[in-house]
Amino acid sequence: MQTTLHAEEGPTWWTPVNAYFGNVETQTDPQSYHWDGMKRISRRDLPLVFFQFTFAGVGQFELYGRPPQRVTPGMGFFAVVPSRHRYYLPPDSPGWTFAWIGIYHPYLVRRLARQVQLTGPIVHAAPGSALVKRLSRLMRGVFLKDYGDRFEVEAELLAFTHAYERLAQGEPNPGGERLLQELKERVLEDPRIRREVSTLAAEHGLSRSAFSHHFRERTGLAPAHFMTEVRLQAAARLLVTTDLPLSRVARDCGFANANHFGKVFRRFRQQSAGAYRRALR
Structure with a gap:
């Protein structure tokens, strides 16, 4: 029953x-x-x-x-x-x-x-x-x-x-949450700018590998992967709330072109950007 x-x-x-x-x-x-x-x-x-x-x-x-x-x-x-x-x-x-x-x-x-x-x-x-x-x-x-x-x-x-x-x-992780929030805010200041992990590392006085290890240890994520996810979230919002062409969405969210954006979107979301837009509008 x-x-x-x-x-x-x-x-x-x-x-x-x-x-x-x-x-x-x-x-x-x-x-x-x-x-x-x-x-x-x-x-x-x-x-x-x-x-x-x-x-x-x-x-x-x-x-x-x-x-x-x-x-x-x-x-x-x-x-x-x-x-x-x-x-x-x-x-x-x-x-x-x-x-x-x-x-x-x-x-x-x-x-x-x-x-x-x-x-x-x-x-x-x-x-x-x-x-x-x-x-x-x-x-x-x-x-x-x-x-x-x-x-x-x-x-x-x-x-x-x-x-x-x-x-x-087994324990709270405010440091990890703070790192994620700070990096998210940094990306969203201007998603068109591609943030390099090496630049972020230098700002923290670390090598690229040391910063990546520090970031992953506290958040469980690679910094480059997380930044891509943040830009995809910004792109997803534009797809749903605007009629901008994919080329403009790609440019405004820091992707090289519409083709690059489409490939990344499909890899992360398991569907095309166009299909995503049609499903949510």
Whole structure:
């Protein structure tokens, strides 16, 4: 038996790929609830990450070849799809009530997958923890679709990712957040200017390699990759809110030309800039 809640209809731009999706469920039949991370999607489907958090009852999660782990209230897990895992309702469970979300955002999928690889899929989170608070906001969004636009959704998903990384790493990381915010502001001062990592390094009195190591150690990201992501976010906003041609969007956001912009956009977003614009307008 399965019990689920039903969400409101959202704006036209709200789709699982452009935003996210999720639900709150109660599962009571072990025969019908079983997911395998290697059998869930086809080769042509986009990779994604699920987060599932237990409110009541017991579920079970296991990595291939490892002992299963009971997932009780206050516990959750990140399931990267595709990857070698499975989760299910064990026969001795009285039932399992949980919230879950699915995220397709390519940058966040890569970032979440990297953290899962480092610290494992299982998390323990108190009701008042930042992770649970962010999950609660995302679940409200699932049912009410109460975000102003796709960029608010993206910001909330990024905040959720930050909360997970802080929890998984066992300590707050204000230094890393400060580095990211400072570099983001620097890029957005004038996205047309291509910031070189070597120039940023010199401003900090470091070599390029030392600065890159310092930045990655505190944020988990390469500075060049992060700057590209910031410029792509600026470009995505122009694609949705203006009628500027792709060549102008590319120039205004620091890409060499429309062809270069198109290749980078497709690599990071798994779709063309034109398709992205049509989907969100």
